[in-house]
Amino acid sequence: MANTFSSSLVTDTATKAAITVLQSKLAPIKNFSTDFSSDVVNPLRKLQVGVATSAAAAVTSPTSFESQGTTLTNTAVTMTHYSAQFGLSSAQLNQGFTLERIMAVNLRSLANALVDAALSPINTTTYGAAAYSSAITTATGGVLGNDLITKGLPALWSALKDGTSRNLVLDGSYYSYLLPQSGFSLKPGDGAYGFDSVNFNNRWNGVTGGSDVQLNGTTKTIKGFVASPEALAVASALPYIDPAVAGLLQMSETIEIPDLGLAVQFNVHGSLASRSLQASFDVVFGAAAADGSALKIINA
Secondary structure, three states, rough: OOOHHHHHHHHHHHHHHHHHHHHHHHHHHHHHEEEEEEEEOOOOEEEEEEEEEEEOOOOOOOOOOOOOOOOEEEEEOOOOOEEEEEEEEEHHHHHHHHHHHHHHHHHHHHHHHHHHHOOOOOOOHHHHOOOEEEOOOOOOOOHHHHHHHHHHHHHHHOOOOOOOOOOEEEEEHHOOOOOOOOOOOOOOOOOHHOEEEEEEEEOOOOOOOEEEEEOOOOOEEEEEEEHHHHEEEEEEEOOOOOOHHOOOOOOOEEEEEEOOOOEEEEEEEEEEOOOOOEEEEEEEEEHHHOOOOOOOEEEE
C-alpha cells in the first residue's frame, strides 16, 4: 500500500512557517513603495511600481472639491524568480514539528535572497554620502553606544527631516544599543526615538559591493539606513507554471504573509528521476531605486 500524507497538515505547516519566518525577516521591506501581488507572471518581466512623490496643495475656502491629484511617478522593477527547494520523506510529511523545521530553514534561505534583492539598489552614488558614520570601539559599547543615541539618531532624523516618513533600519550591532536598559528606556519599534519605525537587519550581502559602500574613495561597512517609502520600489508576484506541469503537481498553494501583503507559492511534486517527493517555496521578486533623496546611509 502506498504511503499517504495529509495535504491539510502540509499546507497548514507551510503557512505557519512562512508567516513566522518571512514576516520577521522581511519586515524592513514594508517601509518602501511596494506592489505585492498574487497574480501569476513570467519571470524577468518589468513591473511599473507607482511611487507617490507629492500631494496636491491644500485649498483654502474651496469652491471646487475635484481633486487636483497626487503626483505619482513610475519606477520600472525587473523581477526574478526565486525558489527555495527541498526534498521531503514520508516520515517528515507526517510529522508536523519536523516538517515545520525543514520548511523554516528553507524559508530563511528564501528570505535572505529577497533581502539581498531588495537592498541591491543601495549605494552612495544613488543616495549620497553617509549621514552618520561611527565605529564600535569597545566590546561594551563605548563611543558608539553614546554617540548613536546622542549624535547619530538626531543626525539621521535631521538628514531626512523633509521625508514623508522616517523609517530606521539598523544592523544588529547598532540596534543592540537601542535596547531598553531601564524602565525609562525606549523600546525600539513604531514611534521610538522619533522615527516612524525602527527595525533591525543583519543581512547586507545584496548592497552594492557586498556589505561595503564606497564613500569618497574609501570602503565603509554599511550598518543601516533611514528611509522614506519613495526611496525604493519593490515588487513581487507568483511564478507562472505551464498547465502541462501544473497538472503533475501534487500540491500548489498560495500563502499570503500578513502585514507585508507578500504572496509566496508552495509547490509539491513527485520526482521520477530520484523517486522522491520534492517541494519548493517560489516567488517572483525585484527592487529598483526610486527617489535618491529619500534614503540616508549609516556606515562604520
